[in-house]
Amino acid sequence: MSKPMTKTQLVAALAEEMGTDKKAAGGALDAICGLITREVSGGGAVTLPGVGKFYLRERPERMVRNPATGEQFKKEADKVVKVTIAKALKDSANG
Known part of the structure; x- marks a missing residue:
């Protein structure tokens, strides 16, 4: 079993998939995580x-x-x- 992907590696891979820079990819990832957290903690x-x-x-x-x-x-x-x-x-x- 391989090691889990770190956030840095995930952001880099996401930036490459999106064809954008790491800052934008990191912002997108943080926004998605924040959205999921808010919705689920609210009972959704x-x-x-x-x-x-x-x-x-x-x-x-x-x-x-x-x-x-x-x-x-x-x-x-x-x-x-x-x-x-x-x-x-x-x-x-x-x-």
Whole structure:
């Protein structure tokens, strides 16, 4: 397995794909990330075609166990960000 692409590498590759400079590509990437963050934290969902869907899911109150001590305690209800990967991306990864 190869190392994950860093933000610098992603910005450089995006700039090359767009045929623009790294500053514009970095701004576009930051804008997309900010948009996804705002929408999902507000309870909405964002679908990136060919990539997947980002959404917020509420988890109910539940009993959990501390693995170090074995102690059980009640964990309050919370929210978690989920990503459903698009079928096109799954298919391309599986060849």
